[in-house]
Amino acid sequence: MIDEKIGLKIKQIRKGWGLSQIELAERIGISFQQIQKYEKGSTRISVMRLEQISEALGVNITAFLGEGERIPRVSDLALRYTPGGNRLETFQPLNKEEITLLKLFRKTKNRKVREGILKQLRGVIELENRK
Amino acid sequence: MIDEKIGLKIKQIRKGWGLSQIELAERIGISFQQIQKYEKGSTRISVMRLEQISEALGVNITAFLGEGERIPRVSDLALRYTPGGNRLETFQPLNKEEITLLKLFRKTKNRKVREGILKQLRGVIELENRK
DNA sequence: CCCAAAATACCACCACCAGTTGTTAGACTT
DNA sequence: AAGTCTAACAACTGGTGGTGGTATTTTGGG
Numbered sequence: 001m002i003d004e005k006i007g008l009k010i011k012q013i014r015k016g017w018g019l020s021q022i023e024l025a026e027r028i029g030i031s032f033q034q035i036q037k038y039e040k041g042s043t044r045i046s047v048m049r050l051e052q053i054s055e056a057l058g059v060n061i062t063a064f065l066g067e068g069e070r071i072p073r074v075s076d077l078a079l080r081y082t083p084g085g086n087r088l089e090t091f092q093p094l095n096k097e098e099i100t101l102l103k104l105f106r107k108t109k110n111r112k113v114r115e116g117i118l119k120q121l122r123g124v125i126e127l128e129n130r131k
Numbered sequence: 132m133i134d135e136k137i138g139l140k141i142k143q144i145r146k147g148w149g150l151s152q153i154e155l156a157e158r159i160g161i162s163f164q165q166i167q168k169y170e171k172g173s174t175r176i177s178v179m180r181l182e183q184i185s186e187a188l189g190v191n192i193t194a195f196l197g198e199g200e201r202i203p204r205v206s207d208l209a210l211r212y213t214p215g216g217n218r219l220e221t222f223q224p225l226n227k228e229e230i231t232l233l234k235l236f237r238k239t240k241n242r243k244v245r246e247g248i249l250k251q252l253r254g255v256i257e258l259e260n261r262k
Numbered sequence: 263c264c265c266a267a268a269a270t271a272c273c274a275c276c277a278c279c280a281g282t283t284g285t286t287a288g289a290c291t292t
Numbered sequence: 293a294a295g296t297c298t299a300a301c302a303a304c305t306g307g308t309g310g311t312g313g314t315a316t317t318t319t320g321g322g
Contacts (some may be wrong), residue, residue, distance in 0.1 A: 001179065002178060002182055003177055003178065003179060003249050006178060007240055011162070012160065020298060020299085021299065030280095030281070032284060033282075033283080033284095033301090034280075034281055035160060036299070036300070036301085037280080037281085039135065040300090043279070043280055043281085044177040044178070044179055044279085045177065046175040046177050046280090047134065047137060047176050047178055047195075048132070048134060048175055048198070049280095061196055062196060064193055065178070065193060079239050097245065097249075098233060101232070101233075101245075101248070101249060102225075102232075102233075104249060104252040104253060104256065105252065108252065108256050110255070110303095113255050114228060114232075117232070117252065118228075118232060118235060119250070119321095120248070121232075121236065121238075122235060122321090124244050125235065125240070128239060128241065129238070131308095151270085152270070153269080160313090161310070162311055162312080163269090163270085164272095164311070164312080165309075165310055165311080167271070171271090174308070174309055174310085183263090185298090195316095227319085227320095231320085243320080
């Protein structure tokens with residue numbers, strides 16, 4: 001899966017440098033057979049190993065991961081994580097209203113006020129659910 | 132070593148979202164005890180796992196690897212995304228109280244209630260500043 | 263303050279797989 | 293055709309990734 005992709009890149013970069021599996025293996029301190037497994041994607045690569053490999057190959061570790069990746073846009077996440085129902089997950093990008101809420105909430109230094117807001121919300125929610 | 136660093140970041144980002152170890156664990160289908168090990172850095176993280184985790188946390192996998200790089204937090208993106216023009220300059224991860232607030236706020240479906248809360252906050256803030 | 267419950271930390275055990283060794287086969291020299 | 297270098301594949305094993313169980317801390321509402 002992802003290990004296969006990474007393995008392929010390892011192979012490409014290694015060959016690009018004209019290194020044999022043996023040479024690469026020696027630089028890292030493991031057997032060349034294990035390198036084979038990595039390149040074939042038949043064993044999972046740990047982050048630590050990948051770091052060693054990237055170092056041995058003189059490339060940044062992100063060279064193996066970057067690909068078409070990009071920083072997830074808010075819209076993507078919204079789509080991905082607001083599935084069926086109104087399951088209220090904590091994990092959602094903040095929408096405009098919520099951002100306003102946060103900014104306001106942070107502006108008031110008064111503990112009592114903040115606690116009051118929370119209490120008030122709880123009350124309303126209970127009321128809603130009761131009906 | 133590198134696993135400890137990654138573990139720390141996992142913890143940071145997870146908490147920033149107000150997720151428990153249990154919730155994160157469920158999202159990727161492993162035990163929360165294993166999450167603990169990852170966060171403590173006591174077991175090596177495979178690239179595959181890290182990818183799952185980064186997806187579950189809504190960040191790019193490079194967020195855990197980029198050493199000095201800035202962590203592209205989703206909540207960060209969300210906040211900077213604010214169309215209103217007035218953005219929060221430096222993002223602070225959500226603290227406990229704010230997470231509670233958000234959860235409650237999202238629980239109430241009633242628009243009026245939410246608007247009321249905002250209005251109320253504005254009032255209090257104005258009051259505070261006047262004194 | 264107090265108390266339940268959620269969240270986290272800690273421990274011991276097991277199964278699997280990362281890593282090893284060994285063998286084979288092509289590809290190239292000389 | 294014999295030696296060398298490289299890479300693919302099989303069989304084995306120890307370490308550790310992953311688990312369930314329990315103890316401890318932290319939380320937050322009354």
